[in-house]
Amino acid sequence: xxxxxxxxxxxxxxxxxxxxxxxxxxxxxxxxxxxxxxxxxxxxxxxxxxxxxxxxxxxxxxxxxxxxxxxxxxxxxxxxxxxxxxxxxxxxxxxxxxxxxxxxxxxxxxx
Numbered sequence: 001x002x003x004x005x006x007x008x009x010x011x012x013x014x015x016x017x018x019x020x021x022x023x024x025x026x027x028x029x030x031x032x033x034x035x036x037x038x039x040x041x042x043x044x045x046x047x048x049x050x051x052x053x054x055x056x057x058x059x060x061x062x063x064x065x066x067x068x069x070x071x072x073x074x075x076x077x078x079x080x081x082x083x084x085x086x087x088x089x090x091x092x093x094x095x096x097x098x099x100x101x102x103x104x105x106x107x108x109x110x111x
Contacts, residue, residue: 026086031109033094038108041101048102055102059095063087 003010023029066087069080100106 029090030093033090034097035109037094037097037101041108052099052102055095055098059098060092063091 023032063084066084069075069083069087072080075083097106101108
């Protein structure tokens with residue numbers, strides 16, 4: 001997106017492989033979420049009142065898309081349930097951090 005915004009064309013190349021490091025623990029996943037959300041802060045501030053309401057409405061509602069985890073045959077019910085709870089935790093954590101950024105209670109790690 002940044003390349004397109006700067007007028008740099010992006011083309012598909014079948015032979016190119018891009019690897020991203022997997023986050024190995026919850027702490028690293030949350031750190032990345034904070035960094036990404038800090039980079040999105042200026043977009044949120046443009047419509048801060050609307051953003052605040054949307055974050056409250058959507059941010060704490062259980063993740064519907066994550067319900068597909070319960071269809072995973074390779075996982076036990078306990079693993080599926082824990083995975084779903086983790087998705088919900090990430091979603092509510094993100095909503096809380098977004099609200100803190102919007103209200104000026106937290107400083108962005110990237111801006």
